[in-house]
Amino acid sequence: MAYANRNQGVFIPYQQLVDLRSLNHPHVTFVHGPPIGLINPRNGPVGPPQFVPIGVTFHRSFHELLIRMEEEKSRSLLQFMAGEGLVPSPEEEIKRKNAIEKLKQIVMEWIKRVACNRGLDERHIPAASAAVLTYGSYGLGVHNSESDIDALCVGPRFATMGEDFFVVLHNMLTSRPEVSEVHCVKDAKVPLMRFKLDGISIDLPYAQLKVMSVPENVDILNLYYLRNIDETSWRSLSGVHANKWILRLIPNTKVFQSLLRCIKLWAKRRGVYGNVRAYSLLLGFFGGVHLAILGAFICQRYPNARLSGLISSFFGTFTFWDWPKPIILQDGTLPISGSAAEPRSFMPIRLPCRPHEYCHSNITKSTFYRIRVEFLQGHTLTKDLLRPDFDWGCLFEPFPYAKKYTRFVKICLSASDQDELGEWVGWVKSRFRSLLVKVCDSLPFCIFRILPYLKSQQLEEIQGFCDPNPTEYVDVNVAEPNTVFYWGLQQERSHFLDIKPVKDDFVKSLSNGPTGKITLLVVQASQLPKNAQFDSESNKGYLNPNANLN
Numbered sequence: 001m002a003y004a005n006r007n008q009g010v011f012i013p014y015q016q017l018v019d020l021r022s023l024n025h026p027h028v029t030f031v032h033g034p035p036i037g038l039i040n041p042r043n044g045p046v047g048p049p050q051f052v053p054i055g056v057t058f059h060r061s062f063h064e065l066l067i068r069m070e071e072e073k074s075r076s077l078l079q080f081m082a083g084e085g086l087v088p089s090p091e092e093e094i095k096r097k098n099a100i101e102k103l104k105q106i107v108m109e110w111i112k113r114v115a116c117n118r119g120l121d122e123r124h125i126p127a128a129s130a131a132v133l134t135y136g137s138y139g140l141g142v143h144n145s146e147s148d149i150d151a152l153c154v155g156p157r158f159a160t161m162g163e164d165f166f167v168v169l170h171n172m173l174t175s176r177p178e179v180s181e182v183h184c185v186k187d188a189k190v191p192l193m194r195f196k197l198d199g200i201s202i203d204l205p206y207a208q209l210k211v212m213s214v215p216e217n218v219d220i221l222n223l224y225y226l227r228n229i230d231e232t233s234w235r236s237l238s239g240v241h242a243n244k245w246i247l248r249l250i251p252n253t254k255v256f257q258s259l260l261r262c263i264k265l266w267a268k269r270r271g272v273y274g275n276v277r278a279y280s281l282l283l284g285f286f287g288g289v290h291l292a293i294l295g296a297f298i299c300q301r302y303p304n305a306r307l308s309g310l311i312s313s314f315f316g317t318f319t320f321w322d323w324p325k326p327i328i329l330q331d332g333t334l335p336i337s338g339s340a341a342e343p344r345s346f347m348p349i350r351l352p353c354r355p356h357e358y359c360h361s362n363i364t365k366s367t368f369y370r371i372r373v374e375f376l377q378g379h380t381l382t383k384d385l386l387r388p389d390f391d392w393g394c395l396f397e398p399f400p401y402a403k404k405y406t407r408f409v410k411i412c413l414s415a416s417d418q419d420e421l422g423e424w425v426g427w428v429k430s431r432f433r434s435l436l437v438k439v440c441d442s443l444p445f446c447i448f449r450i451l452p453y454l455k456s457q458q459l460e461e462i463q464g465f466c467d468p469n470p471t472e473y474v475d476v477n478v479a480e481p482n483t484v485f486y487w488g489l490q491q492e493r494s495h496f497l498d499i500k501p502v503k504d505d506f507v508k509s510l511s512n513g514p515t516g517k518i519t520l521l522v523v524q525a526s527q528l529p530k531n532a533q534f535d536s537e538s539n540k541g542y543l544n545p546n547a548n549l550n
């Protein structure tokens with residue numbers, strides 16, 4: 001909000017200044033608050049009174065000029081984004097809509113079959129109904145052609161997760177010709193089935209409501225439907241809840257969507273976005289939900305700002321944020337007092353739905369550092385957007401791994417066919433955290449359980465820093481289907497890293513799951529495959545999960 005006054009110009013309070021703080025212009029005057037004196041209770045005032053700046057005033061014509069320039073920068077950013085081909089084409093959108101319609105039909109067929117299997121009265125079977133609700137980036141309208149569709153299957157009281165969802169619906173899906181690569185992720189915080197429908201990746205968790213029939217357009221914010229539901233269903237519903245709240249709490253949906261698209265592209269290019277698709281696969285970086293809440297937070301703080309100003313504020317705010325102070329969207333309720341509800345996380349980000357929980361996060365010391373450096377770099381680049389030589393391209397430069405790190409840990413996962421590889425990679429990724437850091441906080445306190453962990457070997461512990469680049473590559477020199485990761489290692493530490501004990505420890509943590517081959521090697525930057533797209537020069541295809549490395 002700006003306070004206009006024809007004589008004095010336009011006053012903007014500090015909290016609402018976007019990227020103009022660095023301006024040193026004759027038409028800008030700093031405005032100070034009333035004098036604040038330091039008082040010593042015994043001897044009276046100490047030193048001269050302090051004047052704290054509370055904002056700036058702009059000469060009206062200069063202010064208008066700034067607004068025009070900000071609008072111009074916002075337009076050029078939108079053009080840049082369109083050039084990146086991030087917005088799906090109308091054909092792609094139709095394909096997605098059709099896939100969702102098909103999924104809804106399959107789910108309807110399924111629930112009638114379950115009603116039959118469960119011996120429901122014949123008269124009730126035609127009325128048996130379940131719903132499919134989309135959320136995630138698709139629900140927020142910020143998906144691109146690489147995004148999955150996150151869809152929640154909501155079923156009635158007689159359809160169980162263990163039997164009806166993971167067995168009956170699973171079998172129905174695998175028998176359809178248009179469905180492929182069906183995987184069950186049962187041991188995640190939010191259990192789900194993951195598959196491709198007409199080539200589009202779908203994540204499908206399940207929530208069971210304690211009602212006999214779930215209408216197609218069920219309002220899951222209505223307390224009637226939420227009575228007595230189990231904890232897993234609550235967690236599964238939280239994605240849809242969070243989306244609904246975010247869209248309710250932001251002042252302008254269109255601007256929010258543009259901002260979120262931009263910061264997702266930035267995070268992907270800079271290697272701080274994990275293409276996670278399940279909570280347990282988060283590799284210490286942001287997932288879509290974290291960025292959505294950070295973006296919504298900035299939109300709430302600067303309700304009248306233009307896109308370019310929001311980008312600048314995004315970096316300015318989070319560079320100087322007093323982490324681990326949590327990010328909480330204003331929703332009209334009072335903040336929870338005390339820190340009891342806050343998780344022990346480097347960057348707590350609270351979900352905007354009730355009960356208030358925090359986004360699950362696997363941020364480690366190394367990834368926290370990486371993210372903060374990226375925020376700072378973003379801030380340095382965008383704090384003075386209005387300078388004439390500013391170019392949006394510099395913000396979205398791919399992170400130059402080969403220049404930043406001299407050594408990498410190469411993790412190669414392979415299996416005899418693509419399907420097995422999918423299961424194997426999913427399993428290994430869900431355990432990746434224990435390759436980076438000690439994971440013993442969930443163990444009950446028992447010295448015999450903890451002892452082996454005290455001796456254990458994790459990359460961050462041994463090396464002090466490890467950058468788990470989330471990009472997945474394929475090594476064409478390996479005959480079997482494979483997925484390769486290259487994680488950057490700190491330069492200053494000793495060049496010697498005995499990878500064998502690290503591998504042995506990690507392999508131990510992989511028992512009790514799907515099997516496949518794993519090799520761990522330390523390679524020099526000069527040994528990276530020749531056309532590896534690790535450098536900022538190669539732009540397109542950098543994040544292609546199947547980028548060819550040879």
Ligand SMILES: Nc1ncnc2c1ncn2[C@@H]1O[C@H](COP(=O)(O)OP(=O)(O)OP(=O)(O)O)[C@@H](O)[C@H]1O
Nearest residue numbers: 136137147148150239276277279287288289359360
């Ligand atoms: N760590 C998490 N904590 C809480 N909720 C999460 C978490 N990860 C995912 N979710 C829920 O699952 C939804 C889908 O997650 P997903 O990883 O597919 O992100 P997305 O926002 O859809 O981005 P993308 O375009 O990369 O798919 C999120 O919107 C969120 O509601």
Ligand SMILES: [Mg+2]
Nearest residue numbers: 136137148150
């Ligand atoms: Mg998604």
Ligand SMILES: [Mg+2]
Nearest residue numbers: 148150203277
């Ligand atoms: Mg997903």
